[in-house]
Amino acid sequence: LALHLAPEHLEKIAFQKPVAKVLLARYPPTDEGDLSCGEHTDCGFLTLVCQDSSEAQGLQVKRPDGSWLSVKTDRYTPVANLGDLAQRWSNDTFRSSWHRVMNLSRQPRFSVVFFNNMDEAADVECLES
Numbered sequence: 001l002a003l004h005l006a007p008e009h010l011e012k013i014a015f016q017k018p019v020a021k022v023l024l025a026r027y028p029p030t031d032e033g034d035l036s037c038g039e040h041t042d043c044g045f046l047t048l049v050c051q052d053s054s055e056a057q058g059l060q061v062k063r064p065d066g067s068w069l070s071v072k073t074d075r076y077t078p079v080a081n082l083g084d085l086a087q088r089w090s091n092d093t094f095r096s097s098w099h100r101v102m103n104l105s106r107q108p109r110f111s112v113v114f115f116n117n118m119d120e121a122a123d124v125e126c127l128e129s
Helices: 009-014 084-089
Strands: 018-027 037-040 046-051 059-062 068-070 079-082 099-101 109-119
Touching: none
Parallel strands: none
Antiparallel strands: 018 109, 037 099, 046 079, 046 109, 059 068, 059 099
16 A cells, blocks of 8 residues: 555465465574674565564664664564565565574574565566555
8 A cells, every 4th residue: 555556466466376485493592792693684575573482582673774673572473574575566665674683592592484475477576656
């Protein structure tokens, strides 16, 4: 709706048989300043992250000023990250989320990560908006 398209537009052109995968990730505890997973964006359309507990936090999102925001969540609240395909499609109206993992807890951080990457044959070009 924010792109001024019909609500079903993206579903019709790219989400009939989307390519998706699930990753089970384990991030061991790190020392101060070390990263469990370096900063990156996701190449797909949308990523949902669910972690196992509120004690093993570590996901951080980069703010526009370059500082990092720790994402506080619990095991029942997924975190959504837009990926590079969403940024391209929206002609930069929506931005891919730069993020990283820095597990400073004393226990491993476990996450279930769901990647939705659209239909394999979908055309990825800036949408008219």
